[in-house]
Each structure stands twice: as structure tokens, then as C-alpha cells.
Amino acid sequence: MKENPYQPYVATIEDTWYETVGDRAVKTFKVTLDDPEARKNWSHRPGQCAMVGRLGIGESMFCISCSPTEGDFLRFSVMRAGKNTQGLHEQEVGDKITVRGPYGNSFPLEDWKGKHILTIGGGIGQAPLRPIVEYVKANLDQYAGLTMIYGARTSGDLCFRNEFEEMMKRDDISCHLTIDIEEEGWPYKVGFVPSVLMEVNPSPENTIAITCGPPIMIRFVLENLKKLNFADEQIYTTLENRMKCGFGKCGRCNAGNLYVCKDGPVFSYSTLKNVPEAFA
Amino acid sequence: MDNMKLAKEKVGDFLAKLGKERFRVPQETGGSSRFAPLNGESSVDFTLSNTTVPLKSLFYPQTETLYRYEVGETAMKAPGEADEMIIMGVRPCDAKALTIVDRLFSWDPKDPYYLGRREKATIIGLACQEPRVNCFCTSLGGGPASTEGLDILMTDLGESFLFQPLTEKGEKICQEAGDVLVKSEDSDVQAAEKVHKDAASKIVRKIDSEGIPEKLPQLWDSQIWKKTSEPCLGCGACTFLCPTCHCFDIQDEIEGLEGRRYRVWDSCMFKEYTLHTSGHNPRPTRRERTRNRINHKYSYFVDKFGVIACVGCGRCINLCPVNVDILNILSQVKEAL
Amino acid sequence: MADLEKLRAVAKETVSRDDVKYLIGWRQGTYGFRVSPHFITEPEEADKLIFSPLCSNNLATYLTLVEKLPVPRGQEPDTRKIALMVKGCDSRAVVQQLVEQGIKRESVIIIGCPCQGVVDLAKVEEKFPAVLEQVEARWDDGKIVFKLSEGEKAVPREEVLADKCLRCRYPNPVTADTLLWEKVEAESNDEYADVGELEGKAPEERWSFWEAYFSSCIRCYSCRNVCPMCYCEDCILDRLNPTWVNRSNNISENTAFHLARAFHLAGRCIECGECERVCPVNIPLMKLNRKLTKEVREKFEYEPGTDPDSKPLQASYRPNDQENFIL
Numbered sequence: 015m016k017e018n019p020y021q022p023y024v025a026t027i028e029d030t031w032y033e034t035v036g037d038r039a040v041k042t043f044k045v046t047l048d049d050p051e052a053r054k055n056w057s058h059r060p061g062q063c064a065m066v067g068r069l070g071i072g073e074s075m076f077c078i079s080c081s082p083t084e085g086d087f088l089r090f091s092v093m094r095a096g097k098n099t100q101g102l103h104e105q106e107v108g109d110k111i112t113v114r115g116p117y118g119n120s121f122p123l124e125d126w127k128g129k130h131i132l133t134i135g136g137g138i139g140q141a142p143l144r145p146i147v148e149y150v151k152a153n154l155d156q157y158a159g160l161t162m163i164y165g166a167r168t169s170g171d172l173c174f175r176n177e178f179e180e181m182m183k184r185d186d187i188s189c190h191l192t193i194d195i196e197e198e199g200w201p202y203k204v205g206f207v208p209s210v211l212m213e214v215n216p217s218p219e220n221t222i223a224i225t226c227g228p229p230i231m232i233r234f235v236l237e238n239l240k241k242l243n244f245a246d247e248q249i250y251t252t253l254e255n256r257m258k259c260g261f262g263k264c265g266r267c268n269a270g271n272l273y274v275c276k277d278g279p280v281f282s283y284s285t286l287k288n289v290p291e292a293f294a
Numbered sequence: 295m296d297n298m299k300l301a302k303e304k305v306g307d308f309l310a311k312l313g314k315e316r317f318r319v320p321q322e323t324g325g326s327s328r329f330a331p332l333n334g335e336s337s338v339d340f341t342l343s344n345t346t347v348p349l350k351s352l353f354y355p356q357t358e359t360l361y362r363y364e365v366g367e368t369a370m371k372a373p374g375e376a377d378e379m380i381i382m383g384v385r386p387c388d389a390k391a392l393t394i395v396d397r398l399f400s401w402d403p404k405d406p407y408y409l410g411r412r413e414k415a416t417i418i419g420l421a422c423q424e425p426r427v428n429c430f431c432t433s434l435g436g437g438p439a440s441t442e443g444l445d446i447l448m449t450d451l452g453e454s455f456l457f458q459p460l461t462e463k464g465e466k467i468c469q470e471a472g473d474v475l476v477k478s479e480d481s482d483v484q485a486a487e488k489v490h491k492d493a494a495s496k497i498v499r500k501i502d503s504e505g506i507p508e509k510l511p512q513l514w515d516s517q518i519w520k521k522t523s524e525p526c527l528g529c530g531a532c533t534f535l536c537p538t539c540h541c542f543d544i545q546d547e548i549e550g551l552e553g554r555r556y557r558v559w560d561s562c563m564f565k566e567y568t569l570h571t572s573g574h575n576p577r578p579t580r581r582e583r584t585r586n587r588i589n590h591k592y593s594y595f596v597d598k599f600g601v602i603a604c605v606g607c608g609r610c611i612n613l614c615p616v617n618v619d620i621l622n623i624l625s626q627v628k629e630a631l
Numbered sequence: 632m633a634d635l636e637k638l639r640a641v642a643k644e645t646v647s648r649d650d651v652k653y654l655i656g657w658r659q660g661t662y663g664f665r666v667s668p669h670f671i672t673e674p675e676e677a678d679k680l681i682f683s684p685l686c687s688n689n690l691a692t693y694l695t696l697v698e699k700l701p702v703p704r705g706q707e708p709d710t711r712k713i714a715l716m717v718k719g720c721d722s723r724a725v726v727q728q729l730v731e732q733g734i735k736r737e738s739v740i741i742i743g744c745p746c747q748g749v750v751d752l753a754k755v756e757e758k759f760p761a762v763l764e765q766v767e768a769r770w771d772d773g774k775i776v777f778k779l780s781e782g783e784k785a786v787p788r789e790e791v792l793a794d795k796c797l798r799c800r801y802p803n804p805v806t807a808d809t810l811l812w813e814k815v816e817a818e819s820n821d822e823y824a825d826v827g828e829l830e831g832k833a834p835e836e837r838w839s840f841w842e843a844y845f846s847s848c849i850r851c852y853s854c855r856n857v858c859p860m861c862y863c864e865d866c867i868l869d870r871l872n873p874t875w876v877n878r879s880n881n882i883s884e885n886t887a888f889h890l891a892r893a894f895h896l897a898g899r900c901i902e903c904g905e906c907e908r909v910c911p912v913n914i915p916l917m918k919l920n921r922k923l924t925k926e927v928r929e930k931f932e933y934e935p936g937t938d939p940d941s942k943p944l945q946a947s948y949r950p951n952d953q954e955n956f957i958l
Contacts, residue, residue, distance in 0.1 A: 097871050
């Protein structure tokens with residue numbers, strides 16, 4: 015982080031592509047910091063976030079959707095929704111954006127070594143889970159296994175579909191894709207993520223479950239994880255709230271007494287169950 | 295250092311000796327008051343009661359440029375160093391509020407804008423003699439002559455002001471003033487103590503905050519929040535004019551070929567404050583926003599920084615257009631605990 | 632004459648109805664001369680309702696300020712009525728909201744309180760500073776009587792009433808489902824003397840007048856939020872995409888804000904004066920609004936909120952409308 019925490023780094027878009035199309039299209043950006051010194055000093059962990067923006071338009075908080083194991087770059091998957099995301103969507107390869115961070119805590123992936131990792135994602139909520147998947151994939155021999163459940167409203171709303179389909183070919187990873195409503199030619203599961211979770215019926219033994227998605231999905235996933243006998247300490251999620259500074263000054267991202275930007279964004283359910291605002 | 299005294303007719307000399315351009319004093323503009331640079335006139339009106347806009351606006355202005363850039367370019371230029379300030383006539387509650395906000399802005403990573411100004415400011419407080427009806431500073435560890443956050447405490451003794459230097463910065467100012475200040479007598483200090491005591495005895499409104507920080511979140515689903523927020527208009531008067539409220543928004547703005555990214559006061563009472571771009575709002579109504587405002591001040595801030603983020607200045611009560619009264623809310627909270 | 636027994640009885644009867652969601656009236660505030668809006672759902676809560684010279688709040692704003700949460704799937708929207716106590720000026724706000732179709736007539740019950748004028752708190756608190764005890768007040772033959780602990784104090788109404796009340800032409804509700812007591816007499820005609828005074832000044836003088844006020848604006852938006860006519864769901868001041876008014880606080884943006892609001896209220900402002908009353912930095916906003924009100928009245932003979940069957944000014948055209956202001 016810079017000495018003036020408000021001042022961002024300038025970064026260049028190396029590659030960009032659409033994950034989904036439509037009004038709320040998701041576009042992924044692969045960027046590198048321009049300053050070689052900054053690039054050298056930058057280090058982030060899966061689960062951390064960064065403020066990404068364009069000068070003259072504004073900046074917003076996004077999770078860093080790549081694992082440091084993937085290389086010397088950053089990835090952000092941005093859903094077009096407001097002024098800043100619209101501004102980012104207009105950007106192409108070679109364009110300059112601003113990045114500051116990394117912010118927040120991260121998934122305790124070191125502590126989870128030897129355990130089975132289960133990710134349960136919905137829609138754009140897969141973006142913060144992706145670094146876990148990539149990190150565990152890169153160190154698969156150190157974990158007991160990797161299971162992924164990912165769903166979206168329609169097949170057109172699925173992010174990272176190619177990556178998932180590649181992983182489905184492997185027999186050392188268990189991967190389940192689902193969409194809410196039946197579509198012609200869809201070869202995978204149909205049904206809401208929480209129901210698919212019950213269908214997959216993962217064992218809670220030596221397993222950590224991490225979920226992220228729309229609030230309503232998270233609520234039912236948590237209920238079902240309890241039904242599957244997961245203990246509170248075995249369940250993790252990453253929260254998102256409107257943020258402006260990213261480091262505990264601007265005030266707005268709190269859920270109860272927790273600042274999502276500093277205490278989070280990663281929380282275990284054993285912490286969050288006592289914070290009613292966390293699921294508001 | 296010894297206590298000193300400034301004769302009232304020498305206030306002008308004092309300002310001149312130290313350099314008028316360094317001073318910030320209470321000033322009225324339009325229909326309200328705030329701290330501002332001395333403008334031409336030789337003297338200052340210290341009879342104004344607490345300013346409408348709290349002292350925080352000098353350290354953390356409503357709008358603050360974080361950095362500038364030229365449109366189409368990527369070089370960013372942060373503003374230069376802060377000016378040195380001698381702030382005179384600060385009410386003790388406002389100074390105490392700064393010591394509370396300091397904790398947040400010093401929390402890692404440090405805020406260079408706020409702390410830069412803090413470092414270069416000397417604060418000369420003025421003990422209150424006529425507390426207002428809604429002052430309740432004594433309930434929160436302050437008082438009409440509280441010295442927390444001050445470099446010098448000034449007390450009006452009628453013909454003169456007693457100067458009690460409290461810090462090195464304060465002593466330096468007294469030294470710089472030279473013979474404009476004279477040594478005070480023991481009787482002056484006694485007189486000041488009487489002024490302080492009389493003022494404290496005029497403070498009527500109170501709240502016993504014991505137990506509130508720990509237990510407040512337990513009242514999450516209480517009817518208190520619905521009932522007390524019903525008249526709320528959702529405006530930002532209570533938060534913008536609170537000396538400890540510090541929330542801000544960050545925006546970009548372009549004028550001609552120059553752009554800037556700036557921060558600007560924001561309020562947890564506005565619906566946009568927590569509104570997600572998706573349209574989802576975790577605090578959808580004024581009930582949740584009121585609950586957050588009180589919880590933030592009286593519980594969350596204590597949790598993080600060990601102090602209640604309220605100094606009892608009474609501005610939010612005085613200026614609320616619909617009589618949402620924090621003391622009334624807190625007394626309902628106490629009853630419900 | 633304000634009859635509290637009648638007022639409370641009507642309120643009790645009203646909130647007992649199955650088709651009424653809640654009733655909004657006034658109650659004594661937490662200290663001094665303050666009054667607070669009182670939302671009641673239970674008959675027993677009606678005992679706290681008051682009507683006195685302290686009841687400044689225009690409660691009509693709560694008809695449009697209400698936050699509508701999405702109706703959960705499988706549930707019917709709550710269509711019960713909101714009952715509202717109104718003074719003459721407040722009723723004009725309701726009428727204008729109806730004329731603009733901001734609210735539906737069948738969704739409100741209007742309880743009319745003919746009014747002899749409410750106080751300007753600044754004037755009262757100057758006369759009786761630092762009063763913490765809850766003070767009641769009443770009208771008494773050209774005087775306002777305050778019930779203080781040291782005894783009753785009667786003050787000539789001219790000394791404490793709000794300026795808007797001293798020139799009030801609509802002390803009686805323009806429309807009401809129930810009128811609580813007999814009507815009162817209106818003040819003599821409003822000559823817009825305050826506006827004329829500003830109009831008589833040179834442009835530079837006028838600008839320096841407004842500059843001092845606008846530069847001290849803190850953009851808390853209490854004026855907008857309290858205004859019963861400011862009820863756009865998507866206010867241009869909040870919009871970021873596109874940004875019409877920057878959030879930065881400076882004379883340029885602040886002026887843009889106040890002028891935008893004033894123009895959006897042209898032919899709509901019903902002169903309840905709430906914006907000026909609530910402003911924490913005391914900007915005389917009614918001078919701005921009344922300038923436009925005066926223009927509208929002179930040029931189009933239109934007075935908003937006085938006729939439930941009229942059309943909004945900007946949605947109506949008459950062949951004899953003046954056009955000389957079009958350049």
C-alpha cells in the first residue's frame with residue numbers, strides 16, 4: 015500500500031473478456047501495475063479486495079478474483095451495474111485504470127491444509143471463491159480434496175464457464191454446475207444452489223465450506239449446511255457492502271460492529287451468527 | 295509553565311503578535327457560525343456560543359481534494375502540506391471530539407490529510423460559562439472546562455482571560471506572545487475554578503452510559519428503533535453537525551481539463567449511504583439507519599476504539615427539525631436493558 | 632378554538648378503524664417548546680396528541696416520505712389508509728400532492744385543524760432562553776400563552792408567530808374529511824413585502840446576500856426531505872449517473888442545488904415554510920420560493936394547493952397565459 019492510502023496505482027489492462035452478456039454483463043479484466051517497484055511489492059492473498067476505478071469517473075471495491083499462484087497480475091470480474099462499473103466496461107486492452115489495495119483479511123488457506131475444501135457459489139458470487147479454487151488446485155496435494163458447487167439463474171449468467179468445464183474433466187476435483195431453470199441442451203444440473211448442495215450431500219468431516227452469492231442464496235445455503243451437520247466454525251463466507259475508502263475510515267461498510275473492509279471481508283459463520291446485520 | 299493572563303483590550307495585540315493569518319476563530323456567515331480565518335477585523339467575538347458547524351470542519355473539511363489529475367493523464371498530484379493554525383475560542387466538547395476522531399484517523403493505515411492538519415494546529419479552548427439546555431458533556435467525561443484535546447484553556451474572568459497552558463504547543467504560544475500576556479495571580483486561578491464550577495452546575499441533562507456499549511446491540515429488534523425513527527426525515531443535520539461523525543463519500547469531478555478525486559461528508563442517515571449498486575439496501579429504512587447511528591456512537595465505536603463517539607455537545611438535539619432526541623433514545627435504551 | 636378532547640376522540644375513533652394503518656398528529660416534544668410528529672396505531676396513544684401554537688411541523692411530508700419496501704412474494708400490499716392532521720397550510724400540501732397524483736385520495740383521511748398560527752421557535756427561544764421543562768402553549772385572544780413552571784406568560788401573537796402565519800390567507804384546511812372545530816378568520820392579503828425588498832436591491836447586492844447563505848449550506852438536505860412537495864423517487868441531487876449536481880460543497884454546487892430546488896417548486900410550493908424552519912444554518916429559503924410563487928401568481932393567476940380539482944401549473948395551458956418571459 016502507498017504511504018498515502020487514498021492514492022492508487024496506475025495499472026494497464028493486459029487482457030479482458032466477457033463472462034456473461036446482457037444488461038448486467040460481467041467482464042473480466044486482467045491487469046498489471048505499471049510501476050515495476052509496485053508490482054514487485056504487491057502481494058495479495060485469496061479473499062482480499064481492491065479499489066478499482068477510472069480517473070474522472072470513480073472507484074469501487076472489487077474482490078481480486080485470481081490467486082497469487084496464477085502469476086504476477088491481478089484479475090477483477092466486474093458486473094455492469096452503475097456509473098463506475100459502466101466506466102470500467104468501456105475499457106479495453108491497453109487502457110489505464112487505477113488500483114489501490116489490497117484490502118481486508120483473507121481465507122485462512124494455510125490453516126485449512128489437510129482439509130477438504132467445498133465452495134458453494136451463486137452468480138457473480140463465484141468471483142471471490144475463484145482464488146480459493148485456484149490456490150487449492152495449485153496445491154492440491156496439501157488438501158484432502160476440492161468440491162465446487164456453482165449456479166446461476168441461466169446458463170448465460172454463469173461466470174468462468176470454460177474453467178469449470180475444464181475442471182469437470184478432471185477426476186481429482188468434484189465440480190457441480192447448476193442453473194435455476196431448465197434450458198434446452200444444458201447438460202448439467204438444474205435447480206437452486208441450496209438444493210443442489212443437498213443433492214451433492216457433502217460430508218462435514220474434515221471439511222471447510224465457503225459460500226458466496228446473493229443474500230437469499232446464502233441464507234438457504236447456511237440452513238442446509240446446518241442440516242448436513244456442518245459446525246459453525248466449518249462455514250465461511252465473504253461479505254460485500256458499499257465501500258468508499260477500503261481501510262476503515264469512511265464508515266459505511268459495517269455490519270454491526272464489524273467493518274467489512276478491515277475485519278472482513280472473510281468471516282466464519284461462528285462470528286457472523288451473532289451479527290444480525292451481516293445477513294441484512 | 296506558569297498560568298498567564300490576557301487582558302481583553304489586548305486580544306488584538308495578541309493576534310497581531312502571533313500573526314493574524316495563523317488564526318482560526320468562530321465566525322458568523324449567513325445565519326450560522328463556524329471556525330474560519332480571521333477576516334480583517336482586529337478582534338474576535340468570543341461571546342458566541344458553540345459554533346453551528348463543529349470544529350471538525352477545520353481538520354476534516356466537508357469537501358477535501360485527495361488528488362488532482364489532468365483529463366486523459368494518469369499522473370496524480372496530492373495537495374501540498376497543511377497550513378499552520380492557531381485555533382482560538384474552541385469549546386471543550388469540540389476539542390474532546392477531536393481526540394475521539396483521532397483514534398479513527400490514526401487507525402492503520404493513517405489518514406495523512408487529517409493528521410497532517412492535526413499536527414500543525416494549536417488549540418486554544420474557551421471554558422463555557424453558559425451551557426445550553428441540551429449540553430450533556432458532563433455525562434461523557436467532559437465538562438465546561440474539560441482540557442482534553444486542548445493546548446491552552448482560556449477562561450473568561452470578566453476583564454481578562456486566564457490562559458492555562460496544557461501542552462508544549464500551548465507553552466510555545468504563550469512564549470511567542472511575550473509581554474502581551476502577563477503572569478496570573480493565584481486569585482485568578484481561584485476565580486477561574488469558580489467559573490468552571492458554576493458552569494458545570496448549570497448542566498441539567500444527563501445520561502448514565504454505564505452498560506450501554508455492551509448491551510445496546512442486544513436491543514436489535516426493539517420497538518425503540520421503530521418508534522424513535524418514525525418522525526425522522528432522513529436528513530443529515532444530526533450527523534453533519536456532529537463533532538465526532540466522520541463518514542465520507544469519495545467522488546470524482548471534472549472541470550475543464552482538470553479532474554480531481556475528493557472526499558465529501560456523507561451521512562448514515564441517507565438512504566444512498568449503504569445502497570448497493572444492485573439495488574439491495576442492507577439498511578432499507580430510517581429505522582435501521584437510526585439504529586445504526588446510535589449503535590455506532592454508543593457501541594461499535596467503543597468496541598473498536600475504547601471510547602463513546604459522543605461528547606454531549608447537544609447539536610443533534612438542538613438542530614433536529616422533528617425532535618429526535620438522542621438523550622430520549624438513550625434513556626429508553628437504559629430502561630429496556 | 633382548539634378542542635383537545637374532540638381531537639383525541641376523533642383520533643381514537645379513526646385509528647380503531649380496520650382500514651386505517653396509522654394516524655399522524657403532534658405531541659409535546661422532549662424538552663422546551665419542541666413538538667414532535669406523533670405516529671399512532673393504538674387508541675390509547677391518542678391521549679398524547681396535542682394541537683397548539685407549537686405544532687409547526689407540516690405532517691403532509693410523511694405521506695410521501697414513507698419508505699415502501701418490496702412486498703414479499705405471496706403477500707398482498709398494505710392498502711390501508713393513513714390518517715393525517717392538517718393545519719390550513721398543511722392541507723394545501725395534501726391538495727397539491729393529490730393534484731399531482733403523488734398520492735391517492737382514497738389512501739388518506741384528512742383531519743382538519745383550523746389554525747390561528749404557529750410560533751417561530753427562534754422568536755420564542757429568544758424570549759425564553761434555556762427552557763428545559765416541557766412547555767405547553769395555547770392561543771388566547773390575540774396572544775400566545777406559554778405555561779412555564781414560574782407561571783403563565785402571555786405574549787402578543789405578532790411577537791412570536793412565524794412570519795408565514797402573520798400573512799396567512801389559508802388558516803383553514805382547504806379540504807378535510809373531518810373539520811375538528813369552527814373555522815378561523817384569515818389574515819389580510821399577502822403583499823410579498825419580503826420579496827419586494829430583495830427585488831429592490833441591485834443584482835450585486837442580491838448576489839452577496841445569497842452568496843453568504845449558499846456558501847454556508849452544509850447540504851444536509853433537511854429542506855428537501857421536510858418538503859411535502861419534494862417527493863421525487865429519484866432526486867437529481869442523489870443521482871450519480873449522470874451527475875447533475877456534484878456532491879462537493881462549494882458556492883457553485885450549492886447554488887445549483889438551491890436554484891434547482893426552487894425551480895422544481897415553482898407553481899408547486901404551498902408556502903408552509905418548513906424548509907426555512909428546519910434549516911440548521913438558517914438559510915432564508917422562503918425568500919427564494921416566494922419569489923417564484925409571486926411570479927406564478929402574477930403571471931398565471933395560479934395558486935398551488937388551493938383547488939383539488941385543478942391541474943398542475945406546468946401541465947396546464949391557457950390561451951391567455953403570458954409569454955413575455957420567453958426570450
